[in-house]
Amino acid sequence: MTHSVVIIGSGFGGIGMAIRLRRAGIHDVVILEKAAGLGGTWRDNTYPGAACDIPSHLYSFSFERKTDWSRRFPPQPEILAYLRHCARKHGVLEKVRFGAEVTEARFDEDAALWRISTTGGELEARVLVSACGQLNRPAIPPIEGRDRFAGTSFHSARWDHGADLRGRRVAVIGTGASAIQIVPEIAERAAELRLFQRTAPYVIGKPDRPYRGWEKSVLRAVPGLYELNRARIYALYESRALGFVKYPQVMRLLEKRFRDTLRAGIADPRLREAVIPRYPMGCKRILISSDYYPALTRPNVDLITDPIERVTPSGVKTAGREYGADVIVYATGFRTTAFLSPMKIVGRGGRELNEAWRDGAQAHLGITVSGFPNLFLLYGPYTNLGHNSIIYMLESQFRYVLGCVEAIRRHGLDWIDVRADVQDAFTRDMRRRLRSTVWETGCQSWYMTADGKVVSNWPGFTFAYRRATRRPDPRHFNVRTRAACAPGVPPPGSGAS
Template sequence: MGPNVAIIGAGFGGLCMAIQLEKAGIRSYTIFEKGSDVGGTWRDNTYPGAGCDTHSHLYSFSFERYSSRTRRYAGQPEILHYLQGCADKYGLRSRIRLNTAVVSAAFDESLGKWRVRTSAGEELFDVVVSAIGQLNRPQLPDIPGISTFSGAAFHSARWDHSVDLAGKRVAVIGNGSSAAQLVPKVAEVAGHLDLFQRTPNWVIPKQGIDFSPRVRTAFRLVPFLQRAYREWVYRYAEHILYPALAGGWSTDLVRKYALGHLHEQVSDPVLRAKLTPSYPLGCKRVVIDSDFYPALTRPDVDVVTDRITRIVPGGVETVAGVREADAIVYATGFETSEFLSTIEVTGRGGRRLAEEWKDGAEAYLGIAVPHFPNLFLLYGPNTNLGHTSIVFMLECQVRYVMGCLPQLASRGPMEVRPEAMDTWRQNLDRDMEGMVWQAGCTSWYKNASGRVTGNWPGSATAYRRLTRTPRPEAFQFAR
């Protein structure tokens, strides 16, 4: 039978957790999903050009081979179809409650169980696994006058497909990964596009999106090659991209690669100067795209670097004047540092998670929090990556949680010891000192106080080693 498990979220993390429970013969679980289908961020982000900039063979479960042999990088429809297929194949649908948001979760010490409350009522669970992710709460910029705009306006993660942008003057505010994907597509149909850029991003090109016919044939005839290719992509990220973020041997190599890409695709020295970052590569999330720069060189596209002062009914006002617009797209990212902020979580002794994290979210291994028994986080604090696939990290975390279930079943509710958390924090801070994210730029990796709460400062291989098996001495048990 196993423990009764509540899983919050039906994206990559939640589905992975449910699949491993199924494989272990544990079917006493429920997935709560606030949306109308599985998929998480890949259900929500439907803007033109939406897709993944991590190789598809790595941005997929190791136990469920990526089905396409034609593309290196999957688009949003493909990824959503992949996740829907996983839910169907492993029989998860009957245990998913769609359109059901979790409002609160409180640990009842007298019962040793969690009281999980949704709009449909309250239920008891032995274990709560949060798989709500970091990229699900759109962030709008703090610009005066947003509500006064007379045209269509929406966030890129809430794309309004009823709005026809053909021939329109479109303002795109923000220039990160989402903007890099949508700008080329929108520029093809818009009458004019203004990209409002506060800080330029480092951009490196995508390797050819489609595999050659020869490679497709090889994948078809020799299935093992897909796993070998996945391993090669993983090793490339670990041994070339990761060192560039840690001040290692490849720092200058990757920087020159990015600058070479800029010079090759942007010949105008004035525009090139606008697009050249002044901070170290990797301090902010690196954009991986080959179509972004060519779109910015179009005669009907302007890169606007003048500071925005406010939104007016007819467009966007900067210090240099008003740029007229018929529609505004806010490609301004997500609220990433306030983990679990949409759910009121109360642990042992009435401790509120929001209060515990008032100075910044933190968790042992990014998974467990002192004073919150049997609560496990997937894609929690300091588990995001700047160089490889988050799906790899999720599988490590799910394996770790699966290793905890037999222990809490036999020894009672388990929570990480404060001293284990202290040691983890000290090691994390020490390792973080050498990472490029500390270089002084602003990014979604950091919280409001400037602490990096998003990213893992080690290699993915090191994280896999640390999460291979739970250490009982790091926890205390109720029995």
């Protein structure tokens, strides 16, 4: 069966895009989800302490406000419950096909259709939207001997809740955003916890607390106050872009917060020295926690900075010694720069997306890829942030994609395909602007490809991105006009758009 729009993924991007399409009168939408439940990264990451590092009133859809968040920074279960609420309230839950992992999507140029193969069957779409995100494919480093470990091991995004850590020797490999939340939680249960650090992160205090009942009541009762509070938080976080992309000296203000957090959390000068990063602040993701540094000072916690040589059946071996372990937790992040992998995406002329991206992912405005008509990416290349809420960026992309879909329908088009020269000009501009950002000051981060190109981040203000994606520019696209309406697609002027 041919559908107007098929969306891959049911996280914030997929659910939000489906809601926007439905509100625009486009109801023939299918969401393909490989798992048994919706939620994307907030479904997958259920490790102890999992929470967002963006304030709750900003980490939510502007069109579905929530005044009763429990805390300033929302925990994982509450975020997942919010997404489920949005899907149910706006009538898109029934649009989700669970257990349908996409293996291939191939564009049929003659029929102007995306022919999609999934583990749950085949289907066709006039428009294909990828809402897979950047944080859904766990990365486990190829450490020698990893498969021979005799104990329990798992990635933080695939937490084994059947593993009882009480009284056990636990090794945590990695010191990124997941690790700084996990370590304080499990340090209270484990007999021994050894944290293996390759690169120290910058950690600043987390100004978190529960919302009081009267605060929730006032936000709910006073017209406009919720929106005003959201705007205040947005402006505060948006101002940090100055330090990331324009004036690195602004980072000194955050460096002071880092020093204050470090001094308050760790008294031992040797341990304090071991957790001081050796790269400019902001080059890697800045992390927030008020209990990570204190957790490192617990008598049952050891920070190991020697490089790992291999994993043995009984633990983790460094150049200095072997550390026994009953459980190994890989808090080693995600494969972030492959974007649509491991799906096979084939566009015009039989060209595969992996081939088109062999020198790094490229997409005009992070949304459209030349040679792949009627394909739209959410949270694609050059749209990640270091300073503000990704939900704001996604809502900008929803509007742009919706504008493209409505143009296809209104003007009776088979397809639209962004011009190669437009995409190339955008990519050159991104590369030029990124060279002056803090992300390209010498460190290796998950923002980069293996050869050192930053392909994930937007080098500017989020309001500038919103302006750039305000509406599709018809001059940016090659188009093919449809001679007659295809099955399943309402004719132009039918009122569906």
